[in-house]
Amino acid sequence: MAEPAVRADPFIHLPAHLILTKDGIVLFQKSPGQLKKIKNKQGIIKEGLESPSFNAPLLQKLIMNSCIEELYSSQPDFLSKRAQLISTNNLIVYAILYKKLSPSLAKMLFDSPVVKDFNRKNPKLSIIDLGQIPKQKIDAMREAKKNLFESIEKEIRSDVLERIMKNTSLSEEDRTMRSRSLDKFIGWIDRRIWYLYLVVYQTPLKDDMRRSFSNMIALYLDQTKIAAHLSSLLMEFIQNAEKAHLERVIIKENMSSAEDTDKFLRNSDNRRKAIEAAEKRQQMIDVSWNMNPERNSYGQQYRIQITISNYGLIDEKIRSFLYKKMKTDTDGISLADFYQDGGDEKLGAGLGLLYNSYLQEICKKEGIQYKCNIFPEPEKEKTTVKIDIIL
Secondary structure, X not given: OOOOOOOOOOEEOOOEEEEEOXXXXXXXXOOOOOXXXXXXXXXXXXXXXXXXXXXXXXXXXXXXXXXXXXEEEXXXXXXXXXXXXXXXXXXXXXXXXXXXHHHHHHHHHHHOHHHHHHHHHOHHHOOOOHHHOOHHHHHHHHHHOHHHHHHHHHHHHHHHHHHHHHOOOOOHHHHHHHHHHHHHHHHOOOHHHHXXXXXXXXXXXXXXXXXXXXXXXXXXXXXXXXXXXXXXXXXXXXXHXXXXXXXXXXXXXOOOOHXXXXXXXXXXXXXXXXXXXXXXXXXOEEEEEEOOHHHHEEOOEEEEEEEEEEEOOOOHHHHHHHHHHHOOOOOOOOHHHHHOOOHHHOOOOOOOHHHHHHHHHHHHHHOXXXXXXXXXXXXHOEEEEEEEEXX
8 A cells, every 4th residue: 555665657547537726727728738628526617637647746746736626537447447546545645745744844843842942042043933944045055065964864764764663553564654655755854844953953952853853754654554544445435336336237237137246247257248338328436536725725734535426326224324334443343344244235335334444543543634424316326425534
């Protein structure tokens, strides 16, 4: 689940509509011919980009610069694009984490005892806001003391890596994910923060500053687990959405009886026929990530809304049953335990229950707002899952 340090192929091959914000429209107006009139998840015509694939590093920078409102893909099947969906989800979550990194570190620094102690002892040099630090001064200092800045960054990287490896509460997957993410996170730290770090580092508070700063980065890296669990939750919902979606096609096309749809879908040729029939019927599964900063931002907090819609209904009784399960205490429970009841869950589009409960616990611990809801849409014969997370 970890984001790779370097992608062998910079493109994610997932056909998608990229809906632009006002800033994004202004940016792409400079390149005539790229902007198109395309539909968003709600079917509203917007200005944006349409492509069978997209450049992952470029898209991540566009999200960080608040240029993308929504990424929307509509396909007859998504399980064949599992890797692309996970990469897209991780890319979006990491973009928000990178964007929040420097403001979060700045707040932690200014609130830390070591910086408060420095400001108290050096009132004429006290710094209480990054805006006080002129960028020209930083650029000149980094040029003059290039080796020193590289040395302290290397020192911090080594410190944080050691903390990760010695943290016995982390799984091997978590250690790998954080280790592979570390270089990129350090690379996104605002130069003004490194300047502030260096100012305090060159005083008797040097060791306190190093320990404090390493601890801050290690704590911030805790949030990378959210990307992994969110991707697992997303794919669990996709798996069940696709099952309900294809069962509906199979029954409507008289390919199989309702009782034998599971057996029918286990055959790869049958599955391909069902997917082709879904495409001919224009029956699609819709997946979207909405990151509109004009409506969804709260100061330095950023909202991601993930929506998965599929054909195939759950009634109110099953919806209530699923909701109750989504609130289950997961302590000591394996994923298999959620499937023992069988029948009622057959058409459910929301069986990522274990991952949902884990994600709720992680977000509660990190002080992150999170919710997940299932919405039956009888008039459309559809079920929609909405995941909201405010980082």
